[in-house]
Amino acid sequence: MVDDFTRECLALVADTSLSGRRVARELDAIMALRGKPLTVVSDNGTELTSTAILAWSQEHGVGWHYIAPGKPQQNAFVESFNGRLRDELLNETLFTSFAQARRVLAAWRDDYNRVRPHSGLGGATPAEYAARLPPQPGPGHAPDPVAITPNIVIPSTQGLQL
Numbered sequence: 001m002v003d004d005f006t007r008e009c010l011a012l013v014a015d016t017s018l019s020g021r022r023v024a025r026e027l028d029a030i031m032a033l034r035g036k037p038l039t040v041v042s043d044n045g046t047e048l049t050s051t052a053i054l055a056w057s058q059e060h061g062v063g064w065h066y067i068a069p070g071k072p073q074q075n076a077f078v079e080s081f082n083g084r085l086r087d088e089l090l091n092e093t094l095f096t097s098f099a100q101a102r103r104v105l106a107a108w109r110d111d112y113n114r115v116r117p118h119s120g121l122g123g124a125t126p127a128e129y130a131a132r133l134p135p136q137p138g139p140g141h142a143p144d145p146v147a148i149t150p151n152i153v154i155p156s157t158q159g160l161q162l
Contacts, residue, residue, distance in 0.1 A: 008126040020050025
């Protein structure tokens with residue numbers, strides 16, 4: 001799971017399969033640490049289109065946006081992230097156990113969030129960028145719009161990508 005705004009990797013989960021209930025538990029854990037996102041953007045995988053995810057979204061008042069089928073560019077940050085994870089780690093590592101996979105994924109996530117500068121964040125790491133942000137009241141953490149004209153409402157679509 002990747003935060004659209006800070007580009008932080010919020011979770012990497014290694015398991016044999018991920019059900020909608022498991023994804024909902026991971027989202028609950030992230031919300032306990034980070035607060036409630038306004039919107040989650042995801043592809044149309046079965047774990048993300050399940051009734052468990054629909055119920056979670058409604059129960060928590062979190063918007064859910066599915067990208068159009070066959071349009072991964074609509075989820076660009078997570079697609080870029082997934083490609084990097086695949087090229088740098090998954091294609092290069094033979095995991096011998098879930099425990100090892102979880103340790104290696106945690107180390108890679110820490111490097112990605114805390115060591116690696118991102119050009120899109122002005123050369124900061126995702127963790128540095130997030131630490132610079134002023135606290136935002138309410139759900140989500142996108143900065144307020146610069147200006148709002150009387151007849152135009154600009155909804156915040158900041159959220160997580162899966």
